[in-house]
Amino acid sequence: MSSREEILSRLRHNTRETFDMPDLAALTPITFADPVAEFIHKTTTTAGATLIEMQPTDRLDDLIRRAYPEARSVASNLPGVRTDVNPDTVAEAQELMHVDVGVVQGCIGVAENACIWIPQQTKEKAVCFAVQQLVILLPRDAIVSNMHQAYALIQTSTDYFSRYPFGTFISGPSKTADIESALVYGAQAARAVTVILTPP
């Protein structure tokens, strides 16, 4: 018997009693009267990110420049963003490590923990991680209260995972507390994050 068969048959043999799946719809997870306000609060406090509320008259490029005035290079494939590097066409993902700012589209914001769902949207997903600083665009009407709602949206949508088989929730910049519990932003991945809430 192959290892696969061995493992499966041992599992079946060793199962003595079975248990039913609980009714998860019966959970009453926390919701917020104003999820957008809560999301902004969590993003700028516990998550350690910066947040800009875009006005209809604002230009995206100006906001990105305002967020990172010293940036020499921007990587994105989003329409309306002036870019120097295109994560769809770079020869190697490594090139994105030297880019100052990556700009990506977030699709769902979660108020309880400042997570933003970012489905992979470029050939190289390194644009979310390897760049020095990350800008995430998020429509302000795409914010839900909790993770249960976010996962329900992802699960029922056909928009995600169809082009690229990856998606991630990001909540603020890369951080660590591995040296004597001291919190430090800028571990291995993007060392700063700016969230731009775009008008609906």
Add this chain to the structure above:
Amino acid sequence: MSTRHSRAAEAYLKDDAVASRHDQTFFAVRQKRDRMAAALPEWEDLREAASQIKKHTATHLADYLERFERNATRNGVSVHWAEDADEYNRIVADILAAHNVRKVVKSKSMLTEECHLNENLERQGITVVETDLGERILQMMKLAPSHIVMPALHVHREDIGACFRRLIPDFDEIARSYDRPHDDPNDPTFLTYVARMHLRQQFAEADAGMTGANFGIAETGDIVVCTNEGNADMSTSLPRLHIVSMGIEKLIPDYASMGVFQRFVARSGTGQETTVYTSHFRGPRPGGEMHIVLVDNGRSDILGDPEHWQTLKCMRCGACMNTCPVYRRSAGYSYTYFIPGPIGINLGMLRDCHLYHDNLSACSLCCSCDNVCPVKVDLSSQIYRWRQQLDDLGHASRMKRLMSKGMAALFNRPKLYTATLRFAPLINVLPSALVSNRLNPWTYGHTMLKFPRKSFHEQWKQLKNEEKK
């Protein structure tokens, strides 16, 4: 005479400053976790749901694994099955050999630790670089993890700085590029910057990235990896080859379940609302390959153990360690199994009850671990049952004689006493297995833990007087 744990603990406690810092560090994490729990009105309902999901999955695991394999395969992932550590190491080595891999970047995985993967690969001339900062520090210092989530918090910044200066070839160059003023040459922000630059170089050079799996989702074939540093994402965004090592018990049914667990991992383990990254891998990156190795290594046998099968529910969050007064006072290296604390005591016994039974003495049966475990593993009852079973294993009388000494060493430490007091409300609960049997000699720890407040101050005064002499 004593158990290996109590001997190690006694040696450890000789340095009160180190011991009380360790105690306070992890007690602080435990308090952060408490604040997280208090902020969610549905906390207890979530724990019950999480426990039931895990019980359901564990008792339908063969079906879910088949489903997971079908979906992952359809997504273009190669799925491998390993019965034990040897087979696992062989599979990984073969994949790496087929791609001529010389250097692997790796994000934290207790499973690879369990199977001694790194040593195996290094024997074959492959360079393995741990990329979680704590793990990297330990790897460079040739130390084992002392905690499953915060593995290097017992190491001091001076030692980390010295190690980096010695072992990172371009340390000086990196240091020159750091532009923030810092008086302390071992400032954690500075050392983290050095590690960042060093590790980013490793990501860029590596031929393969290896990750663990916090969760596998049967419904979709996703692998979910949660980190704060983004090192799992760096490890899989730069090299083209991604190998996932996953214990078969990490499987959950669907996205609805994932919602429950995502909300728990960080809240329970480190007292954060979420990890920074919660990444879902559903297939290889464009032009790359993704492999998942499903590892049994004793798990399917645990399922057949009527007393201890619920350890399979564990999601390795670390909460039970942070809360355990014995862990906090004796630290990870006092335990003889590589996973310390309440869950480690139990997993060690399941691995080899003759080799690891010393750790059973590292418990006062205070039940705090049961109260914090997000998936309701009945940790203290299991420890209690193991102690009962020791009679059959032939280790009982020795253990019973030695228990009191070990506990006394741990709890008669005035300088460590503050946390015990703060901990007091939890300590008078008995594990369910014990309730009917209060006169059992194993309940030793309870009498030790009931320190009246007055006696502490008397002890404290006495200590002060002795110090003055």
